[in-house]
Amino acid sequence: MKKAVLPLLLLCLCSANLSAQKAKAAKKAKKQTTKEVTKAASDYDKWSIDFGGGFVKASNPMSPGYNTDATNLFNANLGARYMFNTKFGLKVEAYYDVLNNGDNSQEFESQVYGASLQGVVNLGRVLEFESWTKRIGLFGHAGVGISQLANDQIKDNDQLGNFLIGLGGQIRLSNSVALTADFTMINSFSQQRTWDGGDYLDTELRRKQGFDSTLYHATIGLSIYLGKHEEHADWYVYNADDKIDNLDSRIGDLETMMNDSDKDGVPDYLDTEPNTIAGVAVDSKGRNIDKNGNGVPDELESYIDTKEKEVKQTMSAEIGDLINGGYVNAYFDFGKDQPNAQSVGGINFLIKYLKENPSASADVVGYADEVGDTEYNKLLSARRAENVKKILIDAGIDGSRLTIKGNGEDSSVNKESAFARQTVRRVTFIIK
Structure with a gap:
């Protein structure tokens, strides 16, 4: 009963500590995941400068005998565009038109100056063009504007209000530039003059003025993208599957970091002594609590001293069982046959036990992990046991009380886990 109480108590304390650590890490991972998804969903540029030029065609109203x-x-146009996301945006545009007479028209020349505010729809993203091309785009746009008509025949420029609707295509030249082609219809109202500069003198023309007034633009140009990101909203495609896979991988890495090889309640990535005696209390950095600096954890030392005063023989048996149960070990770095610095406590524990129990003897049993040649690992495990025996002898233990065994590879852990392999590169002890 006595032998079971302490390990159970220590296991409960370690489990509670580890659960708290994992809960905290899970909360942090969830917060980080949300942050990453939000960031990935807007990882693109939103501003562009759009300009172009081309043809303009004036429809009604025209005076009799005039046409284009x-x-x-x-036509020349210049605008700035802002995309709220990959599908919708706004643009401000200014344009300048020169209207000249056609071949079968009386001579005239008029100028139209205009500005507009339009909503933009990235039809390429709406229609999922990315499923078959990453270089061709399609845009729709519509809005309102103002303009004025100037002509030598007009004393005061004619002020117009406009409705605009258009459709444009894109060819992606690079991440910074796209070639554009656009067709836009501009419908005007409150127009007092014909496009050639004439007045609405005819009653029939006056009756038709308003929404019957139309200009058509056919242009080509460029979109220049502004910003620090790799792609603009025109072309960016958020691949949620890739992001989720990446986050899953990161969460998997976090779970690996939360492993606790020595079961002391401190994750390996925070544990400065990853090979402390299992079940013995440690500080927040995974180090044995040893205030008197004698190499034996205070908790274990206090337990030993108290029980030794009460029933020395019983306590010796329990300590022997603790050692035989694999709780006291010397550990080794990969490929090394000398124990690492974290093994001092375990070796010193055995020295203390053997000195206080001069009739006891011990098997010194060496192990290696599964990486490498089996025969080599067999010899390596024997050298490890021999070197630990030498340390014990140098510490005052009679060599006749120690028996060397090289047990070779320990295959009890996943050989692909670097953390798990640390626990089997060891020398353990069997008290007899």
Whole structure:
């Protein structure tokens, strides 16, 4: 009964500590996951400068005997566009048109100056063009604007209000530039003059003025993307599956970091002594609590001293069982046959036991992990046991009380886990 109480108590304390650590890490991982998804969903540039030029065609109203050709030059436009996301945005645009007479028209020249505010829809993303191309885009846009018509025949420029609707295509030249082609219809109202500069003198023309007034723009140009990200919203495609896979991998790494090889309640990535005696209390950095600096954890030393005063023989038997149960070990770095610095406490524990129990003897049993040649590992485990025996002899233990065994590879842990392999590169002791 006595032998079971302490290990059970220590196990409960370690489990509670580890559960708290894992809960805290899980909360942090969830918060980080949400942050990463939010960041990934807007990891693109939103501003662009759009400009172009081409043809302008004036439809009604025109005075009798006046018209323009379909290939009338010219139009120039300049705008700034902001995308709220990959599908919707706004743009502000200014344009300048020159209207000239056609081949079968009386001569005239008019100028139109205009500005507009339009909503933009990235039809390429809406229609999922990315499923078959990453270089061709399609945009729809519509909005309102103002303009004025100027002509030598007009004393005061004619002020117009406009409705605009258009459709444009894109060819992606690079992450910073796209070639554009656009067709826009501008419908005007409150127009007092014909496009050639004439007045609405005819009653029938006056009756038709308003929404019957139309300009058509056919242009080509460029979109220049602004920002520090790799892609603009015009072309960015958020791949949720890739992001989730990446986050799953990171969570998996976090779970690995939370492993506790020596079962002391401190995750390996925070544990400065990853090979402390299992079940013995440690500080927040995983170090044995040893205030008197004698190499034996205070908790274990106090337990030994108290029981030794009460029933020395019983306590010796329990300590022997603790050693035989694998709680006291010397550990080794990969490929090394000398114990590492964290093994001092375990070796010193055995020295103290053997000195206080001069009739006891011990098997010194060496092990290696599964990495490498089996025969080599067999010899390595024997050298480890021999070197630990030498330390015990140098500490005053009669060599005749110690028996060397090289047990070779310990295959009880996952050989792919670097953390798990640390626990089997060891020398353990069997008290007889």
